[in-house]
């Protein structure tokens with residue numbers, strides 16, 4: 001009972017803080033929401049194909065490869081050597097900084113969360129198929145159990161069923177849905193990691209839809225990563241993806257060791 005009370009209080013507090021930020025954000029009370037912000041509020045995900053040209057994608061892929069191979073960059077690699085990540089690559093490369101600063105991304109972020117001057121970074125990732133890989137993010141999860149989070153994801157490769165598409169359970173970021181699912185005992189209050197069998201059972205019994213983003217190079221995805229999501233485990237191939245992370249106050253401390261300037 002105490003656990004449910006704490007859970008409800010945290011959800012309530014999150015709403016108060018976020019609505020306060022939105023009311024302070026310019027235009028919030030005057031303008032209708034954009035299609036992007038409307039989709040984020042309702043579904044938690046918005047997909048826009050062809051945001052970047054193929055030429056730009058190829059140029060960025062070549063840069064990622066050279067940064068990974070140079071030995072001069074801070075590259076995070078998982079145990080299986082399937083996942084290679086260049087966190088904060090925007091701080092050493094102006095082209096990535098320009099993407100991170102895209103006014104379009106920031107306008108949608110401000111509409112969705114009320115955050116107008118975010119702190120954050122761009123992560124460039126190269127993912128290669130290795131037998132037994134768990135997929136990007138290590139399986140189904142929420143980035144935060146309570147806080148709504150906005151992420152801009154840019155596909156630099158064509159992504160199909162076999163090379164690890166982004167997957168998102170539609171509407172799973174919504175406060176009402178989180179509460180209903182907890183009351184129905186699908187999840188425990190505050191739960192943010194989920195086994196495959198929990199998700200399979202949830203989809204079967206709730207009828208909720210999993211959005212699988214199979215899309216061409218250059219596609220852009222906005223997601224509220226409070227919603228349940230994962231990168232599907234890869235069956236084959238390779239993919240390159242950019243992730244723009246934004247926070248309202250400060251970058252969480254544990255990301256500092258991943259900065260490029262550290263090496």
Ligand SMILES: [Fe+2]
Pocket residue numbers: 137141142143225229
């Ligand atoms: Fe995530």
